[in-house]
Amino acid sequence: xxxMKRTLCSVVxxxxxxxxxxxxxxxTPFDDIQSSQALADIEAVHEKxxxxxxxxxxxxxxxxxxxxxxxxxxVRTFDLNYDYLKLIKAPVTSDLYDDVENNLWxxxxxxIIGHNNIFDIAGREFKPQEAVTRMEVASAIADSFAAKxxxxxxxxMWPNYADMTNLxxxxxxDISFMFNTxxxxxxxxxxxxxxxxxxxxxxxxxxxxxxxxxxxxxLPEAEPAESSPASNN
Numbered sequence: 001x002x003x004m005k006r007t008l009c010s011v012v013x014x015x016x017x018x019x020x021x022x023x024x025x026x027x028t029p030f031d032d033i034q035s036s037q038a039l040a041d042i043e044a045v046h047e048k049x050x051x052x053x054x055x056x057x058x059x060x061x062x063x064x065x066x067x068x069x070x071x072x073x074x075v076r077t078f079d080l081n082y083d084y085l086k087l088i089k090a091p092v093t094s095d096l097y098d099d100v101e102n103n104l105w106x107x108x109x110x111x112i113i114g115h116n117n118i119f120d121i122a123g124r125e126f127k128p129q130e131a132v133t134r135m136e137v138a139s140a141i142a143d144s145f146a147a148k149x150x151x152x153x154x155x156x157m158w159p160n161y162a163d164m165t166n167l168x169x170x171x172x173x174d175i176s177f178m179f180n181t182x183x184x185x186x187x188x189x190x191x192x193x194x195x196x197x198x199x200x201x202x203x204x205x206x207x208x209x210x211x212x213x214x215x216x217x218x219l220p221e222a223e224p225a226e227s228s229p230a231s232n233n
Contacts, residue, residue, distance in 0.1 A: 038200040041207040061200035068106040068128035135193035154180040161191040
């Protein structure tokens with residue numbers, strides 16, 4: 001194909017995308033997001049049913065995200081479940097946690113998160129109303145990719161954040177994964193791992209996660225170890 005034809009095809013394709021029905025005109029019921037820098041991300045995750053409103057046509061983009069909200073969003077984003085466990089009886093939330101009732105809006109999702117080892121929770125307290133930080137979100141998303149056995153090919157670069165030195169090796173690895181996939185990449189030389197996450201920031205993170213999931217590939221199944229030939233002695 002000649003250079004002129006390739007250019008013409010690119011222009012036609014771009015024009016088709018621009019005038020596709022509904023493209024660029026996502027509608028949400030929220031009247032408090034027009035000035036948000038995360039407007040497009042909020043619209044995208046709402047359209048996919050990942051983040052809903054808080055009532056009265058509000059999204060409340062500046063509200064802080066708690067653990068219950070994050071659990072629900074991660075289950076929806078990664079389509080997590082516990083079907084692989086093949087349990088004899090249907091599990092209930094009280095099997096795992098003492099502070100989550102069985103019939104709450106986040107009960108099943110918190111249980112799915114627990115069975116997939118997404119949050120690093122010691123003991124039997126889920127602490128659903130506890131605010132989550134950037135570090136916790138980064139680790140939870142990295143754990144979700146691991147739970148789904150997904151691999152993402154990236155250009156490996158070590159993030160130059162000055163506030164990573166006191167973190168564990170696993171936490172640093174999680175931040176590196178977030179940085180290299182561009183799911184969580186911040187300007188400046190700080191990641192601010194203890195910074196609490198707002199709903200607007202989470203919308204951006206989850207929308208970027210969806211784009212990363214679109215190019216992720218399943219990890220190869222581990223081959224069974226070969227048994228040694230039986231001895232004739």
